[in-house]
Amino acid sequence: MKDEIIREIKASMQTVISAEQMSVLSNVLIRTLQHVEVTASTPDSQTRVSANSQLQALFISAKRVEGCSEKTLKYYSSTIECMMNQIDKDVIDITTNDLRCYLSNYQATNHSSKVTIDNIRRIFSSFFSWLEDEDYILKSPVRRIHKVKTGSLVKEVFSDENLETLRDSCTHIRDLAIIDLLSSTGIRVGELVKINRDDIDFHERECVVFGKGNKEREVYFNARTKIHLKQYLASRTDDNPALFVSLHSPHNRLNVNGVELRLRQLGRKVAINKVHPHKFRRTLATMAIDKGMPIEQVQKLLGHVKIDTTMHYAMVNQNNVKISHRRYIS
Numbered sequence: 001m002k003d004e005i006i007r008e009i010k011a012s013m014q015t016v017i018s019a020e021q022m023s024v025l026s027n028v029l030i031r032t033l034q035h036v037e038v039t040a041s042t043p044d045s046q047t048r049v050s051a052n053s054q055l056q057a058l059f060i061s062a063k064r065v066e067g068c069s070e071k072t073l074k075y076y077s078s079t080i081e082c083m084m085n086q087i088d089k090d091v092i093d094i095t096t097n098d099l100r101c102y103l104s105n106y107q108a109t110n111h112s113s114k115v116t117i118d119n120i121r122r123i124f125s126s127f128f129s130w131l132e133d134e135d136y137i138l139k140s141p142v143r144r145i146h147k148v149k150t151g152s153l154v155k156e157v158f159s160d161e162n163l164e165t166l167r168d169s170c171t172h173i174r175d176l177a178i179i180d181l182l183s184s185t186g187i188r189v190g191e192l193v194k195i196n197r198d199d200i201d202f203h204e205r206e207c208v209v210f211g212k213g214n215k216e217r218e219v220y221f222n223a224r225t226k227i228h229l230k231q232y233l234a235s236r237t238d239d240n241p242a243l244f245v246s247l248h249s250p251h252n253r254l255n256v257n258g259v260e261l262r263l264r265q266l267g268r269k270v271a272i273n274k275v276h277p278h279k280f281r282r283t284l285a286t287m288a289i290d291k292g293m294p295i296e297q298v299q300k301l302l303g304h305v306k307i308d309t310t311m312h313y314a315m316v317n318q319n320n321v322k323i324s325h326r327r328y329i330s
Helices: 004-013 019-032 045-065 070-086 094-112 114-133 160-169 171-184 223-235 258-271 277-290 295-302 307-312 318-328
Strands: 206-210 216-220
Touching: 004 019, 045 070, 045 114, 070 094, 070 114, 094 114, 114 277, 160 171, 160 258, 160 277, 171 216, 171 223, 216 295, 258 277, 277 295, 295 307
Parallel strands: none
Antiparallel strands: 206 216
């Protein structure tokens, strides 16, 4: 690199200085640059991408230490990377207007719902708040971008008839045990597939699950679930420690996609709409509150950190609201 610089300088000067002066200039350049390290500079765009990627990687590492799942980290990373690719600036120079325009264009281009846009906004808020806390920026540009207002929709729950119909549609004891465990515990599907046989305490009708952030908690199941779980385990011939495995050899641990697919198939079989694992969780929360369980206990049962999340899941029975109105107000 030094030799190239010297050659370029000499080539530029050869028409204005003599051969003797050129020799002197060459010696001066060699002596001056002798202890100087010369490296090629990278284009501004490459430098910016490298710096942005480094901050993104540090943020993801911080969230991993906090206990975020790999699925969540992947969503965070792809969302932030997409934003930085569109906003062609150093991340520390991104402004509120840059982010507002990005969210607006994203919604228009992808026809995204308000819920999706607010999820993206929350990820940006977490990222830029971290940059602020770590002193990379003075103030998060997301502070002035308020929560996106979304419509409050009453989400469906299973009726007692729905649950009995789903149970009757099961042709294998495993599927019946899955439905019973989901409906009686309200656990997440991600928690369900991590359960091992040894985690089940049949005497106390309880089991240990690992929720979000690898937080451990106890959940409880009813007598019917106990009977069907025992029947299912007795029918197994494999030695896989997992509680639920595939029906066919080599009987691998059932994954989230496998449970969701099986439940959809059972739902279509009996013409019940939107049969998915989370609907069992919502149904349990609604039923528990409807029958008078204190909201704090429902929160503990579901493994929620904030009670607001529990209230979001629970849909109070409208008939009970009507009866209470007549009792207390009319």
